Amino acid sequence: MPEMREQLNNFPILQNVFDKLSRTFPGQELVFSFDRQELAVRVPKEHLLKILTFLKDDCGFNTLSDVIGLDNLNIRKEGEKRFAILYQLYMFPAVQRLRVRVEIGENEVADSIVPLYPAADWAEREIYDMFGIRFAHHPNLRRIYMDDEWDGFPLRKDYPLEGKK
Amino acid sequence: MTEKNAKPGFFFGSLDKLITWAQKNSLWPFGSGLACCAIEMIATAASHYDISRFGMELFRASPRQADLFIIAGTVTNKMAPVVRRLWEQMPDPKWVVAMGNCAVSGGPFPTYAVLQGVDKILPVDVYIAGCPPTPQGLLEGLMLLQKKIAKEHPTRMIYARDARTTE
Amino acid sequence: MSSTLLYEFIIPLLKVAVVAIYPMLMVIVMIWLERRVVAWIQSRIGPNRVGFQGVLQPFADAIKLFFKENIMQCGADRFIFNVAPVIVLWSALLAFTFVPLGGTMQIGTYNLNFWVAESPVGLLLILGISAISVFGIIFGGWASNSKYPLLGGLRSVVQILSYEIPTGLAVLSVVFFSESMNMIDIVKKQQEMGVWFAFILPVSLIIFWISAVAETNRCPFDLPEGESELVAGFHTEYSGLKFGYFFMAEYAHMVLLSSVVVVLFFGGWLPPFPNVRFLSFLHKVPGFIWYFVKIMFFLYFYIWIRGTFPRYRFDELIKLAWKWLVPLSLLNVMLIALIKVL
């Protein structure tokens, strides 16, 4: 962890976010990574909502740019979960970005962050539509792109490009 | 005189010419665009390429008053039944122009969500290649359609009455 | 052939034929004129491939519309659906009987006057008959059994009714001066006074013109067939010649209201500058030429407005009618009554 602090030396705001996070959540295994000037933190699924509220209220990440779904079927190491969801946070007006990563298993249910960031409503519906990851307490979790009675989740790695006939 | 290749007499022949002349010169396109080709269709209707010279500038918003359906863009599987219903709502002497590679054959999107070619659901009269076709390409396609309309025989139902059944 | 048969039967019949064909001809001219002028405003060329400079374009449209399939909505009310366009077009054509197209011309012993009927309440009849077109629009909107035409129909009811009042009051202020509602007397009065009513009553001219544009559902008041909101408004479900009827009726109404404005405010068939000595050669030109020139100006004005203005929102439209035009026209009528009395 200490060498992570040196990497953040010329990014003061990100450095104190790093300090605050490691101070308030010492127990949980938060895995930080800083590459190409982008700070990313891997967060266990159970504490996601707590950490995101903390980031929003205390650290000032007041806007959510994007919610990204990943299917790491082919590149995951042994024992790792299949899916991952990334929350791209943005701090305005201090102009800083942070990426929070959560690993989701095959048919686990992620919890929706719509109460925190209303912008995530459609993005989560898109992830459900494309990957089949269900979100708890989502206002109306329905498919957004495909027909409602479409079977299969297109962006999964095992889904053929031309679609199932 | 076998009904199969019944020739239109002088009266029906000139009547055909009159009707097709009128239909050719007042093709009102249906104001519906799907994707990028729609922008080139509007650019063709704008002042630089000016489709109104051929009397086509009245883009009717309701299918009831349009008689030319330019499929300008990608027809996805979700949109296909809608496009089919719009085509059925148009009154009868109607023509379809498939504008752009997506409408002609699915174009650069061979994916699960795209209908590979609009002629799977609609009878297409003119195919225009290009992604998107330039306004000159669209104008050339429309002039081809005008030539095709000029050769039609709308009064065939009268002078070749029995031919209709054998067709 | 006895002269009474000629004078009493054939000439009025010819006149009726002329008045029936005249709006149709004007519609043909208007279709071409509108598409060319709007295209010119929008730096386009407009139809110029069909016949010389696109002159045959209206005929091509009409013939094509004639041969279109005639679609009837399944849930539509058949009779009313078919009657609506006829009412709209018929109301415009019937009103033309009282419109004086020109003065009287001396041919041999018989002075031919350029109007079909002359009635002491000609003005009221014209406005009354042209207001019947509202029924056509509502029938069309309601009978199409679909949501957008219904909304279009409702909008046109409120719009045309709320603009009848300013029209009536503006006409009232004219009648104060002309002391008669006979269209021919109004023109004769202007000839007698040597000045057109437009210069005496500019306010009522403006009021009448705004409500005329509103009554024919023309931009910026074209909410009943607002293209971008209600797909095609009340005539969404009409195809083929029935839509052609609505199309022609709109233009016929425009020609009708332009001719009413010309007769009321600009002296129907009177040559301009009547008392200027060296312009007296203008009197040689027959009356209906002047009438035609003045109408073309107003028809051009319709198209000019269409090329420039955006569309009103519904509550703005009603606010304009009730908060601006009605009080203004009431004030105008009172003012003119005062002037007449003093």
Next chain:
Amino acid sequence: MAFKEIELNMGPQHPSTHGVLRLKLAVDNEVVLRVEPVVGYLHRGIEKLCEHHTYFQITPYTDRLDYFAATQNNLAYLLAVEKLAGIEVPKRGQYIRVILAELQRLASHLAWIGFNANDIGAMSVLLYGFAEREGILEIFEEYIGARLTIHSLRIGGVPHDLDAKIISMILAALDSIPARLKDIEMLLSDNRIWKHRTQGVGVIPADEALALGLTGPALRAAGVRWDIRKNIPYSSYEDFDFDVPLGTNSDVYDRYLVRLEEIRQSVRIIRQAIAKLPGGESRAKVPKILKIPAGEVFHSIEAPKGELGFYIQANGSEKPERVKIKVPSFINLQSLERMCRGYLIADVVAILGSLDIVLGEIDK
């Protein structure tokens, strides 16, 4: 009389939904109670396609996202790839990219003014906007050969250099734009009907706009000073001085004014870029087969519609593992529900137009 709510369907085909968007309106005699946008009618699966194509082959797909601003999409994608692969674009290449991107912003805003005015009834402004846009499309046709989906940028820089003919065409186009803007402003800006139709319509407060993730001119009209060209300068935008137009009461009229002002600022940027165009190479050396080691990057730019971001996850091969496109119109359309409550149907059309959404981008 029992209150009966009409369910009006501004269906996938409607003159003013700018493409295949379906709006389910719950309407009480023209007053809108609820709006529920339904998207997906133009979903072509571009993200799935990106996983089956190499980094070079993906650039033409990004043209077809926001087909009004093809160069901007290329720029966003290419900056993300170059950041991932660590490719340094030479200064001249960056300047030419800025010129092309700003020209594309002009074309997009001019088309938007035309569509928004046409939705509100002023059809002539659509023709004026498109006539002006033709001048810019001719420049692209001269530079790269295509008009709309132009694929005008490459990994590492730009395919061709700007020769004197293109620069003279650009300067000629820039001279004619202010005159045309004056025409449009004369027709619209102080027109009473236009003001009635746009002022106080579709108002959304600044904090709610931020919470809903609104970006671009719609957010700047709420007075929030967020322009990525200024906040996180990319592709040497820090060398040019331009100001970020802001609105005050965040309604359709302010969005219209902000976009008008942005056109003038873009003209300023292009003039400065042409004046200070440095010499040298316009494209970096890029290997024919580009294999990018495992890693992920998220990079976003200021597209005409808002913040357009690309998230790319590389897996060492020449094809990306995952490409996620953060699309401004997708998030902006979400706030339509919040903006349209209580207005009339005619206002829904005006508000939808002011958000400047493009369906190719929303449905990906």
